[in-house]
Amino acid sequence: MLEIKNLTVKFGGLTAVDNLSMEVKKGTIHSLIGPNGAGKTTVFNAITGVVKPFSGQILLDGQDLTKLSPHKIVEHKVSRTFQNVVVFKYMSVLENLYIGYHSKLHIGILDEVLSTKRMHLKTGEMYFKALKIADLLGLKSRLLSYAGSIPFFHQKLVEIGRALMSDPKILLLDEPAAGLTDTETEIMIQLIKAIRDELGITILLVEHDMRVVMNISDVVTVMDFGRKIAEGKPEEVKNDPAVIRAYLGEMESA
Numbered sequence: 001m002l003e004i005k006n007l008t009v010k011f012g013g014l015t016a017v018d019n020l021s022m023e024v025k026k027g028t029i030h031s032l033i034g035p036n037g038a039g040k041t042t043v044f045n046a047i048t049g050v051v052k053p054f055s056g057q058i059l060l061d062g063q064d065l066t067k068l069s070p071h072k073i074v075e076h077k078v079s080r081t082f083q084n085v086v087v088f089k090y091m092s093v094l095e096n097l098y099i100g101y102h103s104k105l106h107i108g109i110l111d112e113v114l115s116t117k118r119m120h121l122k123t124g125e126m127y128f129k130a131l132k133i134a135d136l137l138g139l140k141s142r143l144l145s146y147a148g149s150i151p152f153f154h155q156k157l158v159e160i161g162r163a164l165m166s167d168p169k170i171l172l173l174d175e176p177a178a179g180l181t182d183t184e185t186e187i188m189i190q191l192i193k194a195i196r197d198e199l200g201i202t203i204l205l206v207e208h209d210m211r212v213v214m215n216i217s218d219v220v221t222v223m224d225f226g227r228k229i230a231e232g233k234p235e236e237v238k239n240d241p242a243v244i245r246a247y248l249g250e251m252e253s254a
Protein backbone atom coordinates (compact mmCIF):
# COMPACT_ATOMS: atom_id res chain seq x y z
CA MET A 1 0.00 0.00 0.00
CA LEU A 2 2.68 2.50 1.03
CA GLU A 3 5.96 2.43 -0.82
CA ILE A 4 8.92 4.52 0.25
CA LYS A 5 11.62 4.50 -2.40
CA ASN A 6 15.15 5.75 -1.74
CA LEU A 7 13.92 8.53 0.55
CA THR A 8 16.52 11.06 1.65
CA VAL A 9 15.65 14.05 3.87
CA LYS A 10 18.25 16.66 4.76
CA PHE A 11 18.21 19.54 7.23
CA GLY A 12 21.11 21.72 6.09
CA GLY A 13 24.20 19.53 6.47
CA LEU A 14 22.39 16.83 8.46
CA THR A 15 21.00 13.81 6.63
CA ALA A 16 18.07 12.78 8.85
CA VAL A 17 16.83 10.03 6.49
CA ASP A 18 19.36 8.38 4.25
CA ASN A 19 18.21 6.48 1.15
CA LEU A 20 15.42 4.65 2.99
CA SER A 21 13.28 2.15 1.10
CA MET A 22 10.45 0.25 2.74
CA GLU A 23 6.98 -1.07 1.96
CA VAL A 24 3.95 -1.17 4.24
CA LYS A 25 1.55 -3.89 3.12
CA LYS A 26 -2.23 -3.41 3.21
CA GLY A 27 -3.86 -4.64 6.42
CA THR A 28 -0.63 -4.89 8.42
CA ILE A 29 0.55 -3.26 11.61
CA HIS A 30 4.07 -2.15 10.75
CA SER A 31 6.44 -0.63 13.33
CA LEU A 32 9.27 1.76 12.65
CA ILE A 33 11.78 1.67 15.49
CA GLY A 34 15.31 2.85 16.24
CA PRO A 35 17.34 4.79 18.78
CA ASN A 36 16.67 8.50 19.48
CA GLY A 37 17.39 10.68 16.47
CA ALA A 38 17.33 7.73 14.03
CA GLY A 39 14.97 9.63 11.70
CA LYS A 40 11.62 7.96 12.44
CA THR A 41 9.51 11.09 12.96
CA THR A 42 11.16 12.66 9.92
CA VAL A 43 9.87 9.71 7.86
CA PHE A 44 6.35 10.48 9.16
CA ASN A 45 6.83 14.15 8.35
CA ALA A 46 7.92 13.28 4.83
CA ILE A 47 4.95 10.93 4.28
CA THR A 48 2.51 13.62 5.45
CA GLY A 49 4.18 16.36 3.40
CA VAL A 50 5.35 18.41 6.39
CA VAL A 51 8.96 18.15 5.21
CA LYS A 52 9.94 17.87 1.57
CA PRO A 53 12.38 15.09 0.65
CA PHE A 54 15.77 15.90 -0.81
CA SER A 55 15.25 12.89 -3.08
CA GLY A 56 13.19 9.73 -3.37
CA GLN A 57 9.51 8.94 -3.72
CA ILE A 58 6.56 8.09 -1.48
CA LEU A 59 3.71 6.23 -3.18
CA LEU A 60 0.30 5.30 -1.77
CA ASP A 61 -1.45 2.64 -3.85
CA GLY A 62 0.82 3.70 -6.70
CA GLN A 63 0.01 7.42 -6.42
CA ASP A 64 2.92 9.73 -5.84
CA LEU A 65 2.49 11.78 -2.64
CA THR A 66 5.93 13.33 -2.76
CA LYS A 67 4.99 16.67 -4.30
CA LEU A 68 1.57 17.09 -2.68
CA SER A 69 0.76 19.55 0.11
CA PRO A 70 -0.20 18.15 3.56
CA HIS A 71 -3.94 18.81 3.05
CA LYS A 72 -3.92 17.01 -0.31
CA ILE A 73 -2.15 14.07 1.34
CA VAL A 74 -4.99 13.85 3.92
CA GLU A 75 -7.42 13.71 0.97
CA HIS A 76 -5.37 10.76 -0.30
CA LYS A 77 -6.30 9.08 2.99
CA VAL A 78 -3.20 9.35 5.13
CA SER A 79 -3.74 10.45 8.78
CA ARG A 80 -1.40 10.80 11.69
CA THR A 81 -0.99 11.51 15.36
CA PHE A 82 1.91 13.37 16.94
CA GLN A 83 4.61 12.51 19.48
CA ASN A 84 3.32 15.29 21.75
CA VAL A 85 -0.43 15.00 22.07
CA VAL A 86 -2.22 17.70 20.08
CA VAL A 87 -5.81 18.32 21.15
CA PHE A 88 -7.78 21.55 21.16
CA LYS A 89 -8.11 21.90 24.92
CA TYR A 90 -10.97 24.41 25.01
CA MET A 91 -13.12 22.48 22.58
CA SER A 92 -15.22 19.47 23.47
CA VAL A 93 -14.11 15.94 22.59
CA LEU A 94 -16.89 15.87 19.98
CA GLU A 95 -15.67 19.10 18.37
CA ASN A 96 -12.12 17.74 18.33
CA LEU A 97 -13.40 14.71 16.43
CA TYR A 98 -15.31 16.95 14.02
CA ILE A 99 -12.06 18.72 13.07
CA GLY A 100 -10.80 15.45 11.65
CA TYR A 101 -13.80 15.30 9.33
CA HIS A 102 -13.03 18.66 7.75
CA SER A 103 -11.51 17.21 4.56
CA LYS A 104 -14.71 15.16 3.98
CA LEU A 105 -17.34 17.75 4.87
CA HIS A 106 -17.39 19.59 1.53
CA ILE A 107 -19.90 22.23 2.53
CA GLY A 108 -19.52 25.86 1.62
CA ILE A 109 -20.57 29.09 3.24
CA LEU A 110 -23.73 29.15 1.09
CA ASP A 111 -24.78 25.76 2.49
CA GLU A 112 -24.39 27.22 5.96
CA VAL A 113 -26.15 30.52 5.26
CA LEU A 114 -29.05 28.80 3.50
CA SER A 115 -29.01 25.87 5.93
CA THR A 116 -29.29 23.50 2.98
CA LYS A 117 -30.45 19.89 3.09
CA ARG A 118 -26.95 18.94 1.96
CA MET A 119 -25.47 20.65 5.01
CA HIS A 120 -27.82 18.78 7.36
CA LEU A 121 -27.02 15.47 5.69
CA LYS A 122 -23.29 16.05 5.89
CA THR A 123 -23.32 17.19 9.52
CA GLY A 124 -25.52 14.19 10.36
CA GLU A 125 -22.99 11.85 8.73
CA MET A 126 -20.23 13.57 10.69
CA TYR A 127 -22.10 13.10 13.97
CA PHE A 128 -22.70 9.38 13.41
CA LYS A 129 -19.11 8.85 12.37
CA ALA A 130 -17.94 10.58 15.58
CA LEU A 131 -20.26 8.37 17.66
CA LYS A 132 -18.94 5.22 15.99
CA ILE A 133 -15.32 6.20 16.60
CA ALA A 134 -15.99 7.34 20.18
CA ASP A 135 -17.63 3.99 20.81
CA LEU A 136 -14.66 2.05 19.44
CA LEU A 137 -12.21 4.10 21.53
CA GLY A 138 -14.30 4.16 24.73
CA LEU A 139 -14.81 7.94 24.57
CA LYS A 140 -18.59 8.06 24.36
CA SER A 141 -19.15 9.25 27.93
CA ARG A 142 -16.64 12.06 27.42
CA LEU A 143 -17.94 13.56 24.17
CA LEU A 144 -19.16 16.75 25.80
CA SER A 145 -16.15 17.28 28.11
CA TYR A 146 -13.49 19.83 27.30
CA ALA A 147 -10.63 17.88 25.72
CA GLY A 148 -8.17 19.62 28.04
CA SER A 149 -10.06 18.44 31.13
CA ILE A 150 -9.89 14.69 30.49
CA PRO A 151 -6.99 12.38 31.50
CA PHE A 152 -3.85 12.26 29.34
CA PHE A 153 -4.64 8.75 28.10
CA HIS A 154 -8.06 9.85 26.87
CA GLN A 155 -6.54 12.92 25.21
CA LYS A 156 -4.29 10.52 23.28
CA LEU A 157 -7.39 8.60 22.22
CA VAL A 158 -9.08 11.84 21.11
CA GLU A 159 -6.09 12.53 18.87
CA ILE A 160 -6.34 9.04 17.39
CA GLY A 161 -10.11 9.49 16.99
CA ARG A 162 -9.60 12.77 15.16
CA ALA A 163 -7.15 11.05 12.80
CA LEU A 164 -9.72 8.29 12.16
CA MET A 165 -12.50 10.75 11.29
CA SER A 166 -10.99 11.39 7.85
CA ASP A 167 -11.38 7.69 6.95
CA PRO A 168 -7.71 7.00 6.35
CA LYS A 169 -6.39 4.03 4.41
CA ILE A 170 -3.26 4.28 6.52
CA LEU A 171 -2.85 5.66 10.02
CA LEU A 172 0.54 6.85 11.24
CA LEU A 173 0.87 6.70 15.04
CA ASP A 174 3.85 8.48 16.59
CA GLU A 175 4.60 6.86 19.97
CA PRO A 176 1.03 5.91 20.96
CA ALA A 177 2.20 4.31 24.23
CA ALA A 178 4.50 7.12 25.40
CA GLY A 179 3.58 8.32 28.91
CA LEU A 180 0.99 5.59 29.51
CA THR A 181 0.73 3.30 32.54
CA ASP A 182 1.00 -0.47 32.05
CA THR A 183 -2.78 -0.88 32.12
CA GLU A 184 -3.29 1.96 29.63
CA THR A 185 -0.58 0.50 27.39
CA GLU A 186 -2.44 -2.82 27.38
CA ILE A 187 -5.68 -1.05 26.39
CA MET A 188 -3.83 0.92 23.69
CA ILE A 189 -2.48 -2.34 22.22
CA GLN A 190 -6.02 -3.75 22.03
CA LEU A 191 -7.35 -0.53 20.48
CA ILE A 192 -4.66 -0.44 17.78
CA LYS A 193 -5.53 -4.03 16.89
CA ALA A 194 -9.24 -3.10 16.81
CA ILE A 195 -8.56 -0.16 14.47
CA ARG A 196 -6.87 -2.55 12.05
CA ASP A 197 -9.32 -5.45 12.48
CA GLU A 198 -12.66 -3.60 12.76
CA LEU A 199 -12.01 -0.56 10.58
CA GLY A 200 -9.61 -2.28 8.16
CA ILE A 201 -7.03 0.47 8.47
CA THR A 202 -3.36 -0.23 7.82
CA ILE A 203 -1.11 1.08 10.59
CA LEU A 204 2.44 2.37 10.62
CA LEU A 205 3.70 3.20 14.07
CA VAL A 206 6.79 4.65 15.67
CA GLU A 207 7.23 3.31 19.18
CA HIS A 208 9.97 3.00 21.80
CA ASP A 209 8.02 0.64 24.05
CA MET A 210 9.20 -2.80 22.95
CA ARG A 211 6.27 -4.56 24.67
CA VAL A 212 3.98 -2.79 22.23
CA VAL A 213 6.22 -3.35 19.20
CA MET A 214 6.73 -7.04 19.91
CA ASN A 215 3.08 -7.61 20.73
CA ILE A 216 1.34 -6.04 17.76
CA SER A 217 3.67 -5.77 14.79
CA ASP A 218 3.44 -7.92 11.69
CA VAL A 219 6.64 -6.32 10.40
CA VAL A 220 9.28 -4.16 12.09
CA THR A 221 11.67 -1.82 10.27
CA VAL A 222 14.68 -0.67 12.27
CA MET A 223 16.49 2.61 11.54
CA ASP A 224 19.75 4.00 12.84
CA PHE A 225 21.36 7.27 11.73
CA GLY A 226 18.71 7.69 9.03
CA ARG A 227 19.33 4.28 7.46
CA LYS A 228 17.41 1.04 7.50
CA ILE A 229 19.51 -1.50 9.40
CA ALA A 230 17.03 -4.38 9.70
CA GLU A 231 13.53 -5.47 8.76
CA GLY A 232 11.38 -8.51 9.44
CA LYS A 233 9.08 -10.16 11.94
CA PRO A 234 9.45 -8.95 15.56
CA GLU A 235 11.30 -12.07 16.70
CA GLU A 236 13.70 -11.80 13.73
CA VAL A 237 14.73 -8.18 14.33
CA LYS A 238 14.95 -8.69 18.10
CA ASN A 239 17.87 -11.05 17.62
CA ASP A 240 19.53 -9.18 14.76
CA PRO A 241 23.12 -8.26 15.76
CA ALA A 242 22.94 -4.85 13.98
CA VAL A 243 19.82 -3.97 15.98
CA ILE A 244 21.35 -5.07 19.27
CA ARG A 245 24.47 -2.99 18.49
CA ALA A 246 22.39 0.11 17.66
CA TYR A 247 20.44 -0.09 20.92
CA LEU A 248 23.54 -0.93 22.99
CA GLY A 249 25.26 2.10 21.45
CA GLU A 250 22.36 4.24 22.57
CA MET A 251 22.53 2.87 26.12
CA GLU A 252 26.29 3.49 26.29
CA SER A 253 25.98 7.10 25.14
CA ALA A 254 23.11 7.78 27.61
Ligand SMILES: Nc1ncnc2c1ncn2[C@@H]1O[C@H](COP(=O)(O)OP(=O)(O)OP(=O)(O)O)[C@@H](O)[C@H]1O
Nearest residue numbers: 011014015016034035036037038039040041042043
Ligand atom coordinates in the same frame (compact mmCIF):
# COMPACT_ATOMS: atom_id res chain seq x y z
N1 LIG B 1 13.16 20.39 11.59
C1 LIG B 1 14.40 19.94 11.83
N2 LIG B 1 15.46 20.74 11.65
C2 LIG B 1 16.72 20.28 11.87
N3 LIG B 1 17.01 19.04 12.29
C3 LIG B 1 15.99 18.20 12.49
C4 LIG B 1 14.62 18.59 12.28
N4 LIG B 1 13.81 17.54 12.58
C5 LIG B 1 14.63 16.53 12.94
N5 LIG B 1 15.92 16.92 12.91
C6 LIG B 1 17.10 16.10 13.20
O1 LIG B 1 16.99 14.95 12.38
C7 LIG B 1 17.42 13.78 13.08
C8 LIG B 1 16.30 12.76 13.10
O2 LIG B 1 15.27 13.26 13.96
P1 LIG B 1 13.88 12.50 14.19
O3 LIG B 1 13.06 13.36 15.09
O4 LIG B 1 13.31 12.13 12.88
O5 LIG B 1 14.37 11.19 14.94
P2 LIG B 1 13.52 10.11 15.71
O6 LIG B 1 14.06 8.79 15.29
O7 LIG B 1 12.08 10.37 15.53
O8 LIG B 1 13.95 10.40 17.22
P3 LIG B 1 13.12 10.23 18.59
O9 LIG B 1 12.94 8.77 18.79
O10 LIG B 1 14.07 10.83 19.60
O11 LIG B 1 11.86 11.00 18.44
C9 LIG B 1 17.86 14.26 14.47
O12 LIG B 1 19.25 14.45 14.45
C10 LIG B 1 17.10 15.56 14.63
O13 LIG B 1 17.80 16.42 15.50
